[in-house]
Amino acid sequence: MKELWELFSVFFRIGAFTFGGGYAMLPLIQKEVVEKKQWATDEEVIDYYAIGQSTPGIIAVNTATFIGYKRKGIVGAIAATLGITVPSLIVIIIIASSFMHFQNNEIVQHAFAGIRVGVTVLVLNAVVRMWKTTVKDLAGVILFALSFLLVALTGISPVIIIVASAITGIILTYRKAVDR
């Protein structure tokens, strides 16, 4: 029981003190989980992180689930996941409920019109960063363009893009293997 509480509270702290999501969380996870608690080695955390990136869902949640499961099985996984989630729940519920009262305020509307421009810049920067690490060859350019155009122009479900692009990746890889 004590260790379940520790799992919950360590991930609660990680959830409460990282701004900027998944990638900002890795250093804090390393500090809390590797240095302080010695629940895992650096290599293990990086492995968990890599798996967290290659499985569906939020990377930070995946990593928390992984460490929780390794420590205490399924209940450990749930304790760690709840730990990383509860700070978000508290903070967002407080902000969302107060924002509902302020959102028709003229100043708040001007501020958010400016902030939305800021979000556009952040998303564009993220896309450029992702482009540099994910689009490596002609096939990548075509998949990027198809995915972008189909979603932007037709509003097709992203689910279809995810499934179709994974299948395309598998076919292309094995065709290459056969050609050789």
Next chain:
Amino acid sequence: MTYLLLFVEFFKIGLFAIGGGLATIPFLQQLAGKYDWFTSQELVNMIAISESTPGAIGVNMATYVGYQVAGIPGAIIAALGLEAPSVIIIIIIAHYFMQFADQPIVKAGFYGLRPAVTGLIAAAGFEVAKVSLFNLQKYIDTKRILDLLDLKAIILFGILLFLTNKYKKHPIVYLIAAGVVGVIFKFG
């Protein structure tokens, strides 16, 4: 009924959004079109708030949408719906399949997935730009092409693009600055 719908929709997002928090945005945009839960402009506000508050961005956005749709129970249900597939998948992998990320078939799948996910997020960014930089409603009202562009917003966009790439400050710094500029120059 709304609770069940929220859970199912966020479960789907948790199951198919690969690549972390930002990857949930295209799915959330689909929700904006499918239900009258929130507008695409409100979604961009939610992205801003989720990036400026502690915690994982994807979880924050799910919580926000859930709260807006169905109050505190909605917030909890949406967050848990988003996380349930992760928890199930990670437990299976941790138990049976530690070499998951090194499997040839997984690598092959990601060869196709990675650029496509970037394309998905680019399309989401395009939607974000539409509600942030353009005045679609004003253009529809006046039919003047110049009214389509929100000039003040585009100037701020250019300045922020330059600053974010020159100085690597935390995103929250730029969002606050953009908010201050918005108030001073009466954006929107």
